[in-house]
Amino acid sequence: MIKKILLCTDGSSYSQEALKYAAWVSKVTGAEVTALYVSDLRRFELPTIMDVGGSLGIQPYQSLISSLQDAEKQKADLIEDFTRKAFASEGITEGISFKSETGLLSDTIEEFEKDFDLVILGKRGESAEHAMNHIGSTLERVVRASSRPCLVTNRQYREVKKVAFAFDDGASCRKLLSVLESSEWLKKLPIHLLSVAEDYENEGECAKKLKETEKRLIDAGYQVDAEMLGGMAEEAIADYVERKDIDLLLMGAYGHTRIRRFLIGSTTTEMLRRCKIPVLCFH
Structure with a gap:
């Protein structure tokens, strides 16, 4: 059950x-939302300040750092004001x-997320507004490190009417299936x-697992359209999502062992890159 949501924001579109x-x-769901803005620590490190300060000399560094901190505080205040007004609207x-x-x-979310049931963040941030063919590097680190479900959202909001669940019988997908059975969030x-x-x-094994999973979802009260696809998973799922005009994709995320990350990590990243809709990555 989703009771608390952690929304990552940086003021980007x-x-x-x-x-x-x-x-x-x-x-x-009736969940509470905490919006989190993280000022990038690297902006205040010496190499960055030297790039900005150029040949000003050592003396002005402190005042430059202070000015940057003041600007970040003003930015945080503006983001908070926008966030509250946007939710009110x-x-x-x-x-x-x-x-x-x-x-x-990525570090801050690891510290905060234990108190939340769902993390929501945009596919790209303010430093990657125009990187249309790449997911944000920060996003990949967050989704890999997180122990909570992460809803990675797309460039433009659209009403969620149809959902796809990419089931591979992995541990994360089995957990997601159990959550769906007990949750009312997506049941309609x-x-x-x-x-x-x-x-x-x-x-044959895939078809058997698909049938079993379909029955569990139907028994839980879902309207299910089950389909076996062929080919490479990333291509097949992305193509299906586009053809069927799916609004939200559910899938298992990166594993937490080195071997599992090596085996399936690239698939998760590729799905986040390919799909132009929100993707719920479940651990």
Whole structure:
């Protein structure tokens, strides 16, 4: 059950759209939302200051750092003001809080996330507004490091009407299936249950697991359309999502062992890159 949401924001257009998805989840589940803005610690480190300060000499560094800190404080205040007004415009005036920290987003989320049930963040941040073919490097670190489900949102909000669940019978997908069975969040939406047989040898086993998973979801009250796909998982799922006009993709995320990260890490990254819709990565 989702009771507390951690929304990562940096003032970028992507984070503004992430806020709209946070508002949607909050309205459906009644969850409280904490918006987190992290001032990048690296902006205040000596090499960065030297780049900005050039040949000013040692003396002005302190005042330059102070000016940068003041500017970051003003930015945080503006982001908080925008965040509260944006939630209010969505009809949410209670259960909203704001935190501002200095550090690295991936480290800060690891510290904060234990108190939350869902992390929401945009696919790219303010430093990658125009990097259309790449996911943000910070995002990948966050999703890899997080122990909580991460909803990675796209460039433009759209109403969620159809959901796809890419099931591979891994540990994270089995946990996600259990959560879906006990949760009301997505129960009113049709779910497209997908499994990918990448070669002929595992097609029978995939079909068996697909049928079992379909039955569990139907028994839990979902409207399910199950389909077996062939080929490379990333290509097959991304193509299906586009053809069927899916609004939200559910999938397992990076594993937490070195071997599992090596085996499936690139698949998760590739799906985040390819899909132009929100992706819920479940650990």
